[in-house]
Amino acid sequence: MAHTETLIVGAGLAGLRALYALREQGISAVVLEASDEIGGVWNHNRYPGARCDVESFDYSYSFSKELEQEWRWSERYPTQPEILRYINHVADRFDLRRDIVLNARVEEAVYDEDQAVWEVTTSEGCRWTANTLMLCLGQLSAPKIPSYPGQEDFGGEVIVSAMWPRRQVDFTGKRVGIIGTGSSGMQMTPVIAETAAHLTVFQRTANYSLPAANAPLTDEEDARVKANYDARREQIRNSPTGLGFQPGKVKTLDVSTEEREAALEKSYHRLGFGFALTFPDILLDAKANAVASDFLKRKMGERVADPELRKKLVPNDHGFGTRRPSVDGGYFEAFARDNVELADIREHPIVEFTPNGIRTDEKLHELDIVIFATGFDALTGALLRPRIVGRSGQTLAEKWADGPLTQLGLATAGFPNMVIVAGPGSPSVLSNVIVSIEEHADWFARMLAAFKAQGIAEFEATKAAERAWTDYVQQRARETLYGTANSFYNGGEVKGKPRVFMPFSGGVRNYRQHLQKCADENYSGFEKRKTPAAQKS
Ligand code: NA7
Numbered sequence: 001m002a003h004t005e006t007l008i009v010g011a012g013l014a015g016l017r018a019l020y021a022l023r024e025q026g027i028s029a030v031v032l033e034a035s036d037e038i039g040g041v042w043n044h045n046r047y048p049g050a051r052c053d054v055e056s057f058d059y060s061y062s063f064s065k066e067l068e069q070e071w072r073w074s075e076r077y078p079t080q081p082e083i084l085r086y087i088n089h090v091a092d093r094f095d096l097r098r099d100i101v102l103n104a105r106v107e108e109a110v111y112d113e114d115q116a117v118w119e120v121t122t123s124e125g126c127r128w129t130a131n132t133l134m135l136c137l138g139q140l141s142a143p144k145i146p147s148y149p150g151q152e153d154f155g156g157e158v159i160v161s162a163m164w165p166r167r168q169v170d171f172t173g174k175r176v177g178i179i180g181t182g183s184s185g186m187q188m189t190p191v192i193a194e195t196a197a198h199l200t201v202f203q204r205t206a207n208y209s210l211p212a213a214n215a216p217l218t219d220e221e222d223a224r225v226k227a228n229y230d231a232r233r234e235q236i237r238n239s240p241t242g243l244g245f246q247p248g249k250v251k252t253l254d255v256s257t258e259e260r261e262a263a264l265e266k267s268y269h270r271l272g273f274g275f276a277l278t279f280p281d282i283l284l285d286a287k288a289n290a291v292a293s294d295f296l297k298r299k300m301g302e303r304v305a306d307p308e309l310r311k312k313l314v315p316n317d318h319g320f321g322t323r324r325p326s327v328d329g330g331y332f333e334a335f336a337r338d339n340v341e342l343a344d345i346r347e348h349p350i351v352e353f354t355p356n357g358i359r360t361d362e363k364l365h366e367l368d369i370v371i372f373a374t375g376f377d378a379l380t381g382a383l384l385r386p387r388i389v390g391r392s393g394q395t396l397a398e399k400w401a402d403g404p405l406t407q408l409g410l411a412t413a414g415f416p417n418m419v420i421v422a423g424p425g426s427p428s429v430l431s432n433v434i435v436s437i438e439e440h441a442d443w444f445a446r447m448l449a450a451f452k453a454q455g456i457a458e459f460e461a462t463k464a465a466e467r468a469w470t471d472y473v474q475q476r477a478r479e480t481l482y483g484t485a486n487s488f489y490n491g492g493e494v495k496g497k498p499r500v501f502m503p504f505s506g507g508v509r510n511y512r513q514h515l516q517k518c519a520d521e522n523y524s525g526f527e528k529r530k531t532p533a534a535q536k537s
Pocket residue numbers: 140146179180181182183184185186203204205324345373374375376488493
């Protein structure tokens with residue numbers, strides 16, 4: 001059985017960054033990665049058209065000035081292959097691979113209360129012990145895969161967007177069906193439409209989307225951003241959602257109709273997600289939200305010529321931003337092609353798969369390939385996949401049966417010496433996640449170094465602190481409009497999942513202040529013990 005001070009689970013953007021941060025603080029660490037490659041979701045989501053909907057300059061690490069200056073992004077919104085290249089470059093440049101173990105899926109982690117160590121077993125039967133367990137498992141990484149009657153009899157191929165095969169999938173001459181119209185479905189639709197003989201998009205809920213306005217990055221733009229990168233990073237760290245622009249300060253209804261329209265028009269063409277921050281109350285006030293929603297519905301409608309199709313493709317059941325919107329590159333325009341068809345499965349639900357395709361209650365859609373772009377068991381899904389056993393044999397799944405409980409999104413009582421990077425209770429999915437990742441990685445590294453220096457053998461979130469923070473997360477969410485929709489933010493889209501709002505909606509800047517206060521108070525909300533609690537009793 002091998003031992004390290006900290007076992008990091010997951011070699012995605014979070015795991016790599018955590019490894020770097022721990023090394024900087026002189027703490028040994030090993031990363032266990034289930035896949036045979038690093039990269040996390042950027043390794044698995046290889047579907048055509050996959051790209052990040054946060055700008056490349058902002059969706060990148062800030063810890064190294066040299067890296068920041070050296071790396072040259074080619075487009076405004078980076079593609080999946082480019083991000084994966086970046087991640088691999090970082091791993092090489094900072095010599096991270098020597099502490100990464102691939103093909104090591106963590107099946108079980110059990111806390112030994114007497115020794116204050118975690119005992120971890122991988123699917124290959126390898127065993128590790130560590131003083132601290134750091135979960136870097138991703139917030140949108142456990143795919144949600146529906147199962148339909150007759151699915152096993154389908155004669156074609158079924159592909160899950162988030163588990164895309166490494167081989168080239170050739171759509172030429174194929175009849176393809178995509179189930180799901182979130183970011184993944186919307187990104188792949190125009191790309192697959194170009195080569196498929198026929199494409200059917202199965203839509204349950206129409207989604208808001210903004211045009212990506214993607215473009216190659218010119219040398220001038222690259223130089224301009226790199227000359228002022230520090231200021232941009234500072235702006236990001238002090239922003240609501242971790243994006244590199246100044247959010248609007250004046251409320252929606254405090255400006256004239258013309259000014260409002262002009263401001264929305266400007267951000268619509270330039271900001272992608274940032275559109276939500278054109279005015280500060282778009283996600284807080286129903287009237288303000290209606291203004292932004294109506295604007296977008298009009299814009300989306302203008303992209304669809306056919307009036308019947310327009311009615312179906314434009315959302316009518318939720319306000320903009322209450323579910324995650326998309327940033328697309330030609331999604332609506334794709335439906336103007338002869339080979340692209342929309343199947344409204346809210347109106348005509350899927351009844352079954354047949355050997356030849358998918359039958360709705362209206363007709364049989366004959367298909368050769370079906371793609372599930374059906375999203376993820378968000379925030380808690382990946383954390384609950386391994387069997388994690390804390391004090392007194394309690395599993396994390398048992399502890400979180402009614403929803404996640406965390407002290408500041410960092411840790412949960414009853415699971416000493418275990419921390420979570422960018423999980424529930426942190427801004428995670430409501431922010432540019434790499435900002436939250438870096439914040440957590442550095443913060444945890446400093447905390448572990450401080451505890452090491454203080455001779456702390458065991459630290460544990462207190463029940464009072466996690467109750468207070470979880471209530472605060474709910475309170476902040478109630479101040480927003482997020483509660484008006486079922487979404488992966490609140491578990492509303494997974495059957496049987498507790499209906500609890502999970503991410504912290506108070507913003508990146510505000511969250512950072514809470515983290516700082518906690519650290520300044522020598523990590524308040526955590527019990528710190530030089531001797532493990534079990535040894536005392
Ligand atoms: P999302 O945004 O969760 O979208 C999933 C889509 O799949 C959405 O349209 C769902 O419809 C649909 N869905 C889910 N389950 C079903 C079933 N059973 N039947 C039909 N349709 C279904 O996931 P994405 O992968 O697109 O994007 C997630 C994030 O990953 C994205 O925000 C980026 O950060 C990367 P619904 O809306 O629930 O009716």
